[in-house]
Amino acid sequence: MSAATTLLEQVLNGLTIGMVYVLLAAGLSIIFGVMDVINFAHGEFFALGAYVGLSVALATGSGGFWVALLVAPLLVGLVGAGVERFTIRPLYGRNPLYHILLTFGLVLIFKDVITLIWGQQPYQFAKPPLLSGTVTLFGFDYALYSYFVIGIGALIALGTWLALTRTRYGLVIRAGSMDRDMVRYLGIDIDRYYTIVFAFGAMLAAVGGVVLAGRQNVAPGMGNAVIIPAFIVVVLGGLGSFRGAVVGGLLIGVIQTFVRSQFPFLEGLAVFLLMIAVLLLRPQGLFGNPEWGTGGEGGDLLTAGDADVFDSALKRRIGVGLVGVLAVTPLLIGLPSYYVNTLVVNILIWALFALSLDFVMGYAGLVSLGHVLFYGVGAYATVLAVMHLVPSLFVALAVGIAVSAVIAWVVGYLSIRVSGVYFSMITLAFAELFFSAVFKLEWAGSSDGLFGFDPVYGLFAGPSVGSIELVGGVSVFYYVVLAAVVGSYLLARQVMRAPFGSVLQAIRESELRTGFIGYDVTVYKRRAFVVSGGLAGLAGGLAAVQTGGVSPEFLAWIRSGEVIVMTILGGMGTLYGPMLGAGVYLVSKELLLGITEQWQGVLGLIFVLFVIFVPRGLVSLPGLLAGRFDRSPGGGTDVLAEEETEVTD
């Protein structure tokens, strides 16, 4: 095979997968452009398309593929319309963060529904005989199905482009993605278009799902596998830009293919490096317009700080009481030590992780989607320190904190210059970069991870962690974790009470005004990020000791999602809210595990309801309930209603 045909073949390979990305990213991008919704559930629409297509094809027999190609997108479009109508609509006007959270909950629900209906085993879609085999064009053989994918993708992209530029609907939608309010002022009910846009996006994803199902197996994880590349495409092309999605999709497809064959070491890393570079140099993407939309500034983050009904003296008493109970009771009652040494320790570790996220998200308004990076780095650094440096638990944890803080400084230095949604995306890219890299690192244990390390309490020797137990089998490590978490909480509280904390909260309320007063906003944010990274690193280190080792799962992005869920569930913007959220989340999981295998879906459902109805989290519940029961004129305030009327700058 000559160099030219090899090149041509690789380009075609890239275009094939690129077209699927186009189908996914186009919907994602239009939805964001018009509605400001970052739809994490888009990958699940894609998976749902493939599954529904599979069932339709099986039911209709020969020629079923073509029926599936028509019917599946329509059905998925209906599902999309329902999702928009009943879950996303109540959230308009809020910060895009809430859409991320909501759709994250939807991902969990969809995933469990899919396994419930179709089971866990992978399927292979029977391609129509017409599209099987290879075809010779210009004297060279290539898979017919790939040509089909490229063709149908191009056709749909063209159709979408025509619809956007040549129809009245398209006109309104394009106008809406540039300036929603202006469209509204012109007397057009843009909200009506939202359902159409969302359903259309879901349909495009479903077409992608059916088409790709002819090339790869249909499995429950397929949505998860495409959503990150789809986001990269959208960011690269420019959030909200259809042209960007098309060019970005094809570009990513071709770049991935070339990196694979030319620079195999960079495989899996290149796209994230590219995403980071684009976000740093041209945050609006290749075709995005910085004037467009309100990305990141639309609507406020609903913190629970002011929804807090308890006075500080009561809170202090509750806090001290709780720590007292946690410290003493395990010794007195003969619980199976699983509850104390495992479940409570786990809750405390996650509480610390959630606290660290809240430090930047709830106080400085920095929504980090890649916070798992610091947790994972802390875990790896702690384990490696014990294995290669010194066996001391405390030294190793300190190493973990230090390394995480340094990484946080670097990531913060690069990321904090962009804001809003772009910040979320760049932190996600950094986390994914490390996640992919760790598989390639022999010294970090690759996919097997590092197990069998034995930290001790002394500096160079001494009793090994876990060897000392107290009355009732309670491990001393439990108290180490308790002390670490309480200490971190007190530290965070002290920092927030200091002028530093006030500046952070000022930044969250209005970055511009804080800057005008004379504070260097970037420096303050970066310092907060470093503290937060260090705390997350401590949480990761403790988790690694508890697990007995570390593996790439410590860096999986799903953990970032989980910790955000906990933070919102509890109520961000208070230090104890997220910790409470961690406790409630993990206890719910523990209870659900015994009842149903679909525990993730149930948790997802609870979470979706929370995002819609209790956005300020558990902490706000007493106030919210009080407001409900005390609605007489001049009575208690309704936190939600108050929020909706708030005017942003």
Place this chain on the structure above:
Amino acid sequence: MVMSGTPPSKRRDRSIAPTRRRLLKAVGTSATLGAAGVAGCLGTIGGDAENTVTYATLNPMSGTYNSLGPTQRKGAELAAKHINESDEFGFELKLVKGDTETDPTAAQQAARRLVNKDGAQFLFGAISSSVALALNEFAQDEEIIYNPGGAAVPITGEACNEWVFRAETNTAQVAEAVSEYTVKNLGNRVWFHISDYAYGESVLKRVRSRMEAADANLEVVGVSRSQLGASNYDSFISGIGGSDAQVAVLGMTGSDLINFVGQAASQGLKDRVNLMSPTMTFAVVRGALGKAAVGTYGGVRYVPQLETGDNRAFVEAYREEYDGEDPDNFARVGYESLRMTARGIEAAESNEPAAVKDQLPGMEMDTIFGRNQFRACDHQAMNPTWMGELVEGSGETAGVKLLSKVEGKDALPPCEQLGCSLG
């Protein structure tokens, strides 16, 4: 039969959680749930402890390997049923279940719950190597017996310990079956394509060295690596198709392998190059690939049509229990892990893991593969392995034609070579 309730012995304990035995003492005192805010109920621990064995099956029911976990669990459930029905075993086996979520931290927590709260003394499960390695450590800390369901060599190699007994066939045993046959019969110009993680690297290392030993003229035409979980293999397929390789050895499993072979078939690579993967004959892979798998080659850990040991009886019982479904390798591992260990419990006349772990190594017994044992020096079952070709099956799924067999004693490399020396 009399079970001797050995008194708790004093030994070194490195665990974070207290050992099961100390727990048994503690539980007697109180069973109230208190201020930790944890609801739920206490499992019955001990109970008729003299005559009951609590076995935990901890399988990947969610996460990456969730398509493989269910049959692993079915095998264990069938074994529990047979052990309880059979006169051969003088004890009741109580099965408790958990989900690894294909995540070491979650698996560790689930294992603690099963051991500490439900009173399990024996543990089976996990497929991914990181989870199995985490449970290896856990078993040693807790001093319970663990049967890993993972195939990575280090589990009974460099990371082995005296509490771990593996009925699953490891990667080295499969490599033994496929390497020599492939290089001698399918071609000696070989391309290695692997998923870029520990399993892929171990296939590359082992199969290549075994091929070199079998045929001095081996020519490695190319080596390529794809990211774990990649879904698009066109560029590699083009690369292999453009070379003069006769065989492509694929060091990948699950979805990766399914996608690679599916795309290779549609690009016509299968007609030009022999595709061979140590896991090609897995039921999940064949089920997903359908006709596209026909004409490829693979290592065989287990297929239902084997005429070894009491496989016929096992297959029939499994079909009867699960609506005519055939058992796959994971089901066999689930079944055999429990049964082999149960034979050890019976022979040791004790449900104490410490007594069973001294009894099991090197103990000859009847299995699905005929006479077998956990080898004394690394506790790896000496399973035979086969080379297979995928042929037209009865339905949509390709069948497996066995081409050659490597006996158990020949398939398993010496312990020193695998990095373990016990007993």
